[in-house]
Amino acid sequence: MNCLILVDIQNDFVPGGxxxxxxxxxxxxxxxxxxxxxxLILATQDWHPADxxxxxxxxxxGQIGQQIELDGLPQVLWPVHCVQESFGAELVAxxxxxxxxxxxHKGTDMDIDSYSGFFDNGQRKxxxxxxxxxxxxxxxxYIVGLATDYCVKATALDAQNLGFRTYVIEDACRGVNLQEGxxxxxxxxxxxxGISLIQSQDLLR
Ligand code: VGL
Ligand code: ZN
Numbered sequence: 001m002n003c004l005i006l007v008d009i010q011n012d013f014v015p016g017g018x019x020x021x022x023x024x025x026x027x028x029x030x031x032x033x034x035x036x037x038x039x040l041i042l043a044t045q046d047w048h049p050a051d052x053x054x055x056x057x058x059x060x061x062g063q064i065g066q067q068i069e070l071d072g073l074p075q076v077l078w079p080v081h082c083v084q085e086s087f088g089a090e091l092v093a094x095x096x097x098x099x100x101x102x103x104x105h106k107g108t109d110m111d112i113d114s115y116s117g118f119f120d121n122g123q124r125k126x127x128x129x130x131x132x133x134x135x136x137x138x139x140x141x142y143i144v145g146l147a148t149d150y151c152v153k154a155t156a157l158d159a160q161n162l163g164f165r166t167y168v169i170e171d172a173c174r175g176v177n178l179q180e181g182x183x184x185x186x187x188x189x190x191x192x193x194g195i196s197l198i199q200s201q202d203l204l205r
Pocket of ligand 2 (some may be wrong): 046048054081082134
């Protein structure tokens with residue numbers, strides 16, 4: 001069984017959103033077409049409480065982009081984004097969401113961030129995604145979404161580590177590039193871990 005996982009395709013991560021990823025909206029038509037090739041489609045949703053500690057605004061003198069330590073883990077401070085029940089947290093309206101069987105929420109605990117759709121950044125709690133895939137006897141996982149250098153990368157690395165044959169559909173992802181070169185570094189890191197980088201054309205022909 002193959003599964004397509006849509007990572008964080010939410011209003012705050014596309015142009016106009018609070019943590020807008022450049023060209024983030026350009027993946028939408030591609031993702032909609034890719035969905036036609038899969039029997040199982042899942043999504044993740046960044047789903048923070050308003051007092052989440054990854055928000056610069058929740059630290060006195062916190063600056064966006066600043067690196068801090070949070071509960072023993074490195075943490076980048078972000079603008080307020082994907083607050084539970086807010087418009088920014090909703091999946092982008094152009095997505096064909098009726099194809100999505102299940103949505104996994106992450107980042108719900110105020111004290112720890114969660115880039116991966118499987119576990120928080122400390123691997124302390126699971127979202128249930130891994131067990132869900134095992135129950136459905138998924139063997140191959142295909143990943144698209146936002147952002148390449150954060151949540152796509154973390155989700156892909158965990159999928160690969162959990163034993164799923166993992167593919168990242170490169171042109172159906174976009175990254176933040178907080179530092180120039182972050183996206184290429186992330187792609188290299190994924191490839192080093194044994195993840196296959198493919199293009200949507202490889203599936204759409
Ligand atoms: C993400 C930064 C903070 C992502 C989520 O979806 O890549 N990035 N929260
Ligand atoms: Zn977040």
